[in-house]
Amino acid sequence: MSNGARYWMALLPTLLLWPILAGAFEDDEACLMCHKYPKMGRITDEGIQKSYYVVPNTFSRTVHRNVPCRDCHSYIKQLPHKPVEEGVRCDSECHSVQNPSTGQPFSHKPIYNAFKESVHSREKVEDDRSDADKPYCITCHTNPLYNESEETPPKHIVDRCVVCHEDEKFANKWYSHTSRRIREVKRSSQEIVALCSTCHGDEEMVTRHRKAAEKEGRELGKKFPIAVESYQDSFHGKVTKYGSTDAANCLDCHASAKNYYMSVHELRPSSDPESPVHKDNRVKTCKRCHETADANYAALDPHPSNNKEDNAFNHYAELLYNIVGNVALVGLVGMALFETVGRRRDGASWRFMNGTSWRRRRRF
Ligand code: HEC
Ligand code: HEC
Ligand code: HEC
Ligand code: HEC
Ligand code: HEC
Ligand code: HEC
Ligand code: HEC
Incomplete structure (x- = not known):
């Protein structure tokens, strides 16, 4: 072998490896x-x-x-x-x-x-x-x-x-x-809620998919149609919206805690016994953050709905609050009106003086 050839033989691996190096x-x-x-x-x-x-x-x-x-x-x-x-x-x-x-x-x-x-x-x-x-x-x-x-x-x-x-x-x-x-490269709670909401909060997509599932004879979860709006109404949803990073986002409940980076890809329906939101696993899931959670606590609905069949208590509670609220409002405005008419008749003037308009004409 000539010297020149030896030289190239020695250089060859370097040339081949160059892109990697x-x-x-x-x-x-x-x-x-x-x-x-x-x-x-x-x-x-x-x-x-x-x-x-x-x-x-x-x-x-x-x-x-x-x-x-x-x-x-x-x-x-x-x-x-x-x-x-x-x-x-x-x-x-x-x-x-x-x-x-x-x-x-x-x-x-x-x-x-x-x-x-x-x-x-x-x-x-x-x-x-x-x-x-x-x-x-x-x-x-x-x-x-x-x-x-x-x-x-x-x-x-x-x-x-x-x-x-x-x-x-x-x-x-x-x-x-x-x-x-x-470094923890991970989406924030707000980003996750936004990501899941692009689809689960899209009414058209939800309806289209519900119809498709019906046609195929598959059953979707009870909360499928209202997953996002009900989460927004929940305590977790509200505090997350205002910036809390501790309250549960979609994946804190729906992905198992075992290996976050893998389990976010393994989401299962709540009817699957392996899902962290399956009824047998809910206490454990709430316990990740609510240390003292028991079966009663875990029964609290993370997707609260005011639908009468779903949640009779919430439905009637809200109805009652609405009635009480309206009665109180009508009562207050009514009282104010009576008061105004009465004082007017007593000769109080409309003029605004020293922070109030209720001022009798001077007696002297
Ligand atoms: C000779 C020019 C040329 C070379 C070289 C070339 N491309 Fe392209 N590529 C094009 C053109 C032109 C289009 C647009 C084709 C169209 O609009 O249908 C395109 C489109 C694409 C698309 C998008 C197709 C789509 O519709 O989404 C991909 C992906 C792509 N090229 C990958 C590659 C990859 C990978 C290589 C190298 C292995 C490569 N191209 C080399 C000319 C080239
Ligand atoms: C890790 C995988 C991966 C590598 C490496 C990769 N691409 Fe792509 N590329 C994708 C994916 C995924 C898309 C999205 C469209 C799709 O699903 O085909 C895409 C889209 C494209 C498009 C079309 C954009 C569009 O909107 O449809 C072009 C052009 C393209 N790649 C060229 C390249 C060229 C040139 C290289 C090398 C420099 C390259 N890609 C390397 C995965 C890859
Ligand atoms: C004190 C010496 C020392 C320092 C400083 C050091 N390394 Fe290493 N590194 C080693 C040794 C020795 C090995 C062989 C593997 C072993 O420990 O068995 C190694 C192995 C590795 C490997 C695995 C390579 C393979 O293919 O298996 C990577 C990657 C690496 N080092 C990256 C780094 C980086 C990045 C830094 C700087 C942040 C660094 N090392 C600093 C001594 C060092
Ligand atoms: C519904 C959204 C979603 C889909 C679909 C999805 N992922 Fe992910 N993936 C995530 C989230 C969330 C994480 C956790 C890290 C983060 O927040 O970015 C993650 C993490 C990862 C990681 C780890 C990244 C790192 O830097 O540690 C890889 C790799 C990955 N996904 C690959 C895939 C592949 C491959 C697929 C398709 C088979 C896929 N993902 C489908 C949401 C998704
Ligand atoms: C690109 C749109 C899209 C995104 C993004 C998305 N989903 Fe879905 N998801 C769907 C569709 C479509 C189905 C219905 C699947 C079926 O028919 O079984 C579904 C089904 C589900 C189900 C089971 C529903 C049931 O009733 O069986 C859960 C739970 C779920 N998604 C959670 C999530 C979570 C959590 C995220 C965010 C990390 C997310 N999804 C992001 C489109 C999406
Ligand atoms: C605090 C825990 C918790 C959070 C946070 C949560 N979920 Fe759920 N989710 C549940 C439970 C438990 C069920 C089952 C409820 C039932 O059927 O009564 C459920 C049901 C669902 C369903 C119906 C399908 C099924 O598997 O039954 C979808 C879709 C869904 N959630 C999506 C989401 C999305 C999207 C978010 C975030 C915007 C979210 N969830 C946030 C606990 C949670
Ligand atoms: C990722 C952590 C996390 C998970 C998992 C979680 N929560 Fe929460 N939850 C929180 C945080 C943080 C708050 C706000 C506490 C506060 O500020 O008082 C909260 C608040 C609540 C509240 C409002 C009233 C209260 O007790 O403070 C209820 C109800 C609730 N969670 C129910 C549940 C249920 C049911 C589950 C299981 C299905 C669950 N949570 C799972 C973090 C979590």
């Missing part, structure tokens, strides 16, 4: 040849403006930056590609990213499988049966930046990694990965 997004599939143009996009038949522009410097700071485009857009087999008719599935395997703990190609299968058992189970992003009303992964998740507030990892932390790991790129990459997960 460099860490940043490399566009080795040449997608950006076309997708780097800001004006690229179209208006769909429904009149929605779609952008096909991928911003390289933004993409390279997202959680999926090490995933090559075609690991997700796997239906693209050649370039230039045909018009796209499929959506991306979130359970497909990444050919280029290994799960370091199993040595297998990485995929979101564990979450996907949990999701498949849930009330929102839906096979594909473009399913257009009544399932289209249900959320898919990308309804709730975009492709977030690792650490939104940081352009680059803080130097004083990376400095510490490189005393052992030598390579700054390695340190940057793993800093971004772990620091995002160590």
